[in-house]
Amino acid sequence: MKKINIGGVPEHFNLAWYLTLKNGEYKAEGINLRWHDYHGGTGQMCKGLREGDIDMAVILTEGIVKDIIAGNPSKIVQTYTQSPLIWGIHVAADSEFKNIDDIKGTRAAISRYGSGSHLMAYVNAKNNDWNLEKDLEFSVIKNLDGAIEGLTNGDADYFMWEKFTTKPLVDDGIFRRIGNCPSPWPCFVIAVRDEFLKHNEEDVRTILEIINNTTSEFKNIPSIDRTIANRYEQELEDVREWLSLTEWSQELIDKKTLNHVQDELLHLNIIPEKWDYKDLVYKL
Structure with missing residues (x-):
């Protein structure tokens, strides 16, 4: 076999x-x-x-x-x-960020460079007319558990991941979703x-x-x-x-x-x- x-x-x-x-x-x-x-x-x-x-x-x-x-x-x-794929844009539940405009220029948590969370951060930036060189920063967090830790500890500011996968974390008050970004x-x-x-x-x-x-x-x-x-x-x-x-x-x-x-x-x-x-x- x-x-x-x-x-x-x-x-x-x-x-x-x-x-x-x-x-x-x-x-x-x-x-x-x-x-x-x-x-x-x-x-x-x-x-x-x-x-x-x-x-x-x-x-x-x-x-x-x-x-x-x-x-x-x-x-x-x-x-x-x-x-x-419908990417949810998430921040920590107690974050000061309320909408997508607030996260412009802050640190996106990404699993690794070249990952979907990395590439879709660019798509989201383009959708909102951000400067792709000045308004994007990244913090590598490896996986979903790393994102929970990174956003909770303030090592990153927002995280993009498939919205239904992360919905339980929103329901449990760990993340707050401030927007969506469908892949084109x-x-x-x-x-x-x-x-x-x-x-x-x-x-x-x-x-x-x-x-x-x-x-x-x-x-x-x-x-x-x-x-x-x-x-x-x-x-x-x-x-x-x-x-x-x-x-x-x-x-x-x-x-x-x-x-x-x-x-x-x-x-x-x-x-x-x-x-x-x-x-x-x-x-x-």
């Missing part, structure tokens, strides 16, 4: 992977798929792909595009979540290391077929809202709102969308140049 390592964030978006693994669907096809939780998010997963710790990743679109252009030998093989593109894609893809294309295709069968019917799974609420310790009404906003994909990201992502990243000086579509994706 072939062992294949895949990484992703331990969040509700990836429950479909847990369900297919629990059902033994990959093993039935001779694949020992091992899931690895990456609490540090996209930047940590990019490192995992580069170093060969994982063969595949369910990863933020903007993060993997940036890292492929920066030398990560990987390709996007499919869009995973078609809808945008489909939020998650599936990326695979070039070296692995070259020798295991059929296995990758099989994995995608299995996960796509589940995501295409995900919202129709009986009591899926309650399963998510219990597993991820979220309020049922929040889960139902998230489900209503979220659409999965079973297709490769298209050229127009990938051009849009690159145009934005180039404008924000996050990438030095645009790449051809064929150099970023691999069509199975």
Whole structure:
């Protein structure tokens, strides 16, 4: 049985992977798929792909595009979540900051450079007409636990993370959300290391077929809202709102969308140049 390592964030978006693994669907096809939780998010997963710790990743679109252009030998093989990610903009509950204007020029907590929390801080700055050189400062906090500590201790001033994941922290009075910033593109894609893809294309295709069968019917799974609420310790009404906003994909990201992502990243000086579509994706 072939062992294949895949990484992703331990969040509700990836429950479909847990369900297919629990059902033994990959093993039935001779694949020992091992899931690895990456609490540090996209930047940590990019490192995992580069170093060969994982063969595949369910990863933020903007993060993997940036890292492929920066030398990560990987390709996007499919869009995973078609809808945008809604990033909540959070401050400590007792912070003096009341709105987005108040955090201009203050320190954004980011999991690491090149992560989604880093890149989306630029998108938020652009949306609010800030000076990208003068009005952005960063404090590296590694993960969500680090953000709780950093904002509470005053080591950082605000933190951007998926709003439903952080909603329990808002409900518990640890964070206060002062705004939202949706990503301007489909939020998650599936990326695979070039070296692995070259020798295991059929296995990758099989994995995608299995996960796509589940995501295409995900919202129709009986009591899926309650399963998510219990597993991820979220309020049922929040889960139902998230489900209503979220659409999965079973297709490769298209050229127009990938051009849009690159145009934005180039404008924000996050990438030095645009790449051809064929150099970023691999069509199975």
